Amino acid sequence: MAVQIAPGHRNGLMLRNPVMTASGTFGYGIEYAPIVDIQRLGAIVCKGTTLEPREGNPQPRLAETTAGLLNSVGLQNIGVEAVIKEKSPIWAEWEVPVIVNIAGESVEEYALLATHLEGVAGVSGIEVNISCPNMSAGGMEFGSTPQMAARVTAAVCAATSLPVIVKLTPNVGNITEIASAVAEAGVHALSLINTLEGMVIDIKRRIPILGSITGGLSGPAIKPIAVAMVYKVAKVVNIPIIGCGGIVTASDALEFIMAGATAIQVGTAHFLNPNAALDILNGIEQFMEHEGVHDITEIVGAAHRCD
């Protein structure tokens, strides 16, 4: 079930299977290790990491919606230096590749983050978060125009020898323009989608539930939107796409793959079922066996054939 998610990179980034964990939903991979056989995962994408430690947003940070989860965590994290010092030595012992998700407040910060991670044992790639809706400066702004997205991408690619993935936001008018600009800027793969901006109001108190008013919506509620975006982006880029957004079951994952994703990320589903990613992996294997699919790449983009 091995998939290559960075064919344009000189060493590539081969995953033993296409099932990854999405940033912000699986910590540093260490937390769920007591109950999840993490070495079986395709890859782990760690919590979004910034140059300096971040406190994140005020409480409340979570609101459950119908088949969805709204969060405004605001990239609370320990900062890149602590990640390198405390987490990467653990990752270096693992078989499963770990990809570090980075977020900055300026183009220079993104490049600096990549520079910090250069040559760090245990780090197999970088996912550039230009799509966090919960940052007052930076974050999603960089993913909102093709020019800015391309500038960040080029700066990170120039600063690192690692494979680079850029994670796109759905909170834009036309995601294909952004995707094309990022692909042209030299990125090795795209992941999409990040959360959709959303809001919940407490009607008794007549105020927004989240401390920072709006947040990012994830979970099955956003899946059809994500599938459509993967499908559209797959039409305009020639680099691998990592599909993400509301994947809970193997059939969800297969929809993304057939829409054009080479790999997928499981996120919010972990809170419901910590073993969601591995259950999905097993389900994909069963589907392939049942349907006589020998190589997963046979079905990547399968849904485009009916155009």
Next chain:
Amino acid sequence: MMQLIAPVISNKEVTPGMYLLWLHAPGLALQAEPGQFVMLRCGEGCEMLLRRPLSVHRAREGQIAFLFHKVGKGTEWLAQREEGDTLDLLGPLGNGFSVNPAAQHLLLIGGGMGIAPLVFLADKALERGADVTLLYGARAGECLYPEALLPSGINMVTITEDGLPGRSRSVVKKGRVTDITPQFFSQTDQVFACGPVPMYRTLVSQIKSLEKPLQVSLEIRMGCGVGVCYGCTIKTRLGLRQVCQDGPVFDINEIIWEEV
């Protein structure tokens, strides 16, 4: 920490809106410590994406109990579970109450549903021969946890805001639990509290004279329960803490109460 499917043994409404749920879960019952919690999956499919955190109310002979109030969609679904149904559990999670083995006199302060983890703490303390006093306050007599379910040997003082005893046979005072707490502080080695934030705020003002450790259990909306989502972060005097992973039990002085 383990993830398991546990059969329901019984689920009874012990007081209007308050449910006592017993499950068969030997591994969990063995591991769980007072003050720890379990994340329970609620609802079918993906309707509710977040598990509900419930503190362990009791554990004995391979069984584990939760006490919960029907307050929303998740607990409403839980209230409908019956003998023979199964529940998906993740736990035990978090850090429980830290009891000094030398402490002989324990004072427990419970407000409303805050009694849930304290009964487990009392069970364990009484087992090892400690002396336990529970100060228990409720909004109204009719909301009181059934006295008959409490461990024998516990000293309990009950106080209700309406002054009514409900089905309690003990003398019930009128007021809030914090009205009576100060008079008990001097005769105790360690104090443990669980209840609403206003109760904790009053306790903070009372304990300035108390030179004894006081541990409190915090309740907050949680996502994962294991420290990956950063949904339950609070600011403490020692920096940012995840209630799920670093708590839910904290020293009362560690919390910045103005910010909670």
